[in-house]
Amino acid sequence: ANNRTGGVGDETVIISSEVYGKVTQEKFIPIITERDEEGKEYVPAYIKARIYIDFSNSDIFEEEYEKLVRNIYNKPLYRKPKLGKQPEWLDEEKSDLFPLTDLIRQIKGATSDKKKHSCANRFIDAYIEALKSYYKSIKNAGEEVYNQFLETKSIRDIFLDFLPALDEAEISISEVVCPALEKMYNELTSAYGFESGSCQASDWDYEVYHIFIWELFIAIIAYLRHVGEYEEINAMITYTYFLRNSCLDRNVTEKNYCVFRHYSSLIEENYKPQTQYARKYTLLGDTICSQREKLPIYSSEALAEADLFLYQIRNAFQLIQSEKVWSAPYWFPNLYVYAKKNPVEWTKIKSRKYCKKMFDLFDVQSIEELKKFHPSLDVNEAEDAIYNRDFTDVTDILKELINDEKKKRQKS
Numbered sequence: 190a191n192n193r194t195g196g197v198g199d200e201t202v203i204i205s206s207e208v209y210g211k212v213t214q215e216k217f218i219p220i221i222t223e224r225d226e227e228g229k230e231y232v233p234a235y236i237k238a239r240i241y242i243d244f245s246n247s248d249i250f251e252e253e254y255e256k257l258v259r260n261i262y263n264k265p266l267y268r269k270p271k272l273g274k275q276p277e278w279l280d281e282e283k284s285d286l287f288p289l290t291d292l293i294r295q296i297k298g299a300t301s302d303k304k305k306h307s308c309a310n311r312f313i314d315a316y317i318e319a320l321k322s323y324y325k326s327i328k329n330a331g332e333e334v335y336n337q338f339l340e341t342k343s344i345r346d347i348f349l350d351f352l353p354a355l356d357e358a359e360i361s362i363s364e365v366v367c368p369a370l371e372k373m374y375n376e377l378t379s380a381y382g383f384e385s386g387s388c389q390a391s392d393w394d395y396e397v398y399h400i401f402i403w404e405l406f407i408a409i410i411a412y413l414r415h416v417g418e419y420e421e422i423n424a425m426i427t428y429t430y431f432l433r434n435s436c437l438d439r440n441v442t443e444k445n446y447c448v449f450r451h452y453s454s455l456i457e458e459n460y461k462p463q464t465q466y467a468r469k470y471t472l473l474g475d476t477i478c479s480q481r482e483k484l485p486i487y488s489s490e491a492l493a494e495a496d497l498f499l500y501q502i503r504n505a506f507q508l509i510q511s512e513k514v515w516s517a518p519y520w521f522p523n524l525y526v527y528a529k530k531n532p533v534e535w536t537k538i539k540s541r542k543y544c545k546k547m548f549d550l551f552d553v554q555s556i557e558e559l560k561k562f563h564p565s566l567d568v569n570e571a572e573d574a575i576y577n578r579d580f581t582d583v584t585d586i587l588k589e590l591i592n593d594e595k596k597k598r599q600k601s
Contacts (some may be wrong), residue, residue: 349483374432456472544556
C-alpha cells in the first residue's frame with residue numbers, strides 16, 4: 190500500500206484520494222488486527238491520522254466491535270448534546286461581560302480563601318467599570334432613561350449569578366455586597382465617579398443607576414429569602430451605608446438601606462402617561478415583574494414579595510442605630526401590587542420552630558428579646574399612599590406573638 194504497487198496499491202490510490210479529499214469521509218472504516226514488536230499498529234501511511242477500530246487485543250474486542258456496529262448504523266455511544274439557550278450577555282454591545290463571568294468561574298474553582306476573596310473583590314471593581322458604559326447624558330428625559338434601564342438586564346443577571354458563587358465559596362454575601370453597593374452608589378450616581386474634575390452635572394444624568402441599584406437590592410433580598418439566609422438579610426438592612434447626597438457632593442453621610450429605594454419621576458410622570466402603560470400603577474414595577482424575571486429564583490412573585498418584605502421589615506425594626514440613620518428615607522413597595530400573597534415569613538412566624546429561624550432576622554435569641562422590637566413608632570404618613578391596605582403589618586404580627594407568649598406564661 191505504501192509503495193502503491195500491486196492490487197493493494199491500486200486500491201490505495203482510490204481510497205487515499207477519498208480520505209485526503211474529504212475531511213468528514215465516512216465511507217471507509219480502518220480496522221487493525223496486528224501490531225509490531227514495539228506495539229505499533231500495522232496501518233498504511235495514508236490512514237495513520239484516522240481513528241481506527243482495534244481488533245488486535247482480545248481484551249477489548251467486544252468494546253471495539255460495538256464501536257464498529259454503532260459506526261455502521263450511525264448510533265454513537267455518546268451524542269453531542271443540543272445547544273442550549275444563548276446567554277443574553279453574548280448580544281451585549283455596550284461592554285465585554287466575559288471577564289465578569291470568568292471571575293465568577295474563578296471564584297467557584299478557587300482552592301484557597303485568599304484566592305476566593307481576591308476574585309470577589311476584583312469582580313466588584315470590574316462590575317462597576319462595566320456598568321459605567323451605560324452612562325449617557327440625558328436628552329430625551331424619561332423615554333431615554335427607560336430604554337437605558339431595559340438594556341441593563343444582562344449585566345444585572347451576571348450579578349445575580351455572582352451571589353450563589355459567593356454562597357458556594359462560603360463567603361458571606363453581606364460582607365461583600367454591602368460595601369459593593371456603597372461603592373456602586375457613590376461611583377455611579379456621582380459625577381466624580383466618571384470625571385474627577387466635574388463641576389456641572391444633573392442627578393438625572395445618573396437616573397438609570399439609581400433605578401438599577403434599587404432593583405438590584407430587591408433581587409439580592411429575593412435571593413437571600415430563597416436560600417433562607419436571614420442572618421445575611423439582617424446584616425444587609427442594619428448596615429450603615431456611607432453615601433453621597435447628590436451627584437456633585439464629595440462628602441458622604443450615614444444612610445440606611447431605604448436610601449436605595451428609588452422613585453423615578455422621569456419615567457413614572459414624564460414618560461409613562463405617553464405610553465400604552467399609562468393606566469399602570471407603576472411602569473418600572475410592571476417592567477421589573479413582567480420583563481426582568483430570571484427563573485427559577487427571581488420570578489415576578491419573588492421580586493414583588495421581596496419588595497413588600499423590605500417595606501414591612503422597615504416598620505418592624507427598632508431603631509438600634511442612631512435616629513439620624515433611621516429617621517429617613519422610607520421604603521415604599523412599588524412592586525407590591527404584583528405580589529399574590531404576603532411573604533411566607535409572617536404566615537409561619539407563629540410556628541415556634543419557624544419563629545426560631547426568624548431570630549436571625551431580628552438578631553435575637555428568644556421570643557422574649559423580640560419585645561424590644563415592640564413598635565413605638567407612629568405609622569408613617571407614606572403608608573397612606575400605598576395602593577391598597579390588604580397586606581400583613583409585621584408590627585401587628587410581633588405584637589400578637591409577644592402577647593401570646595405572655596398569656597402562655599400567665600397560664601403556666
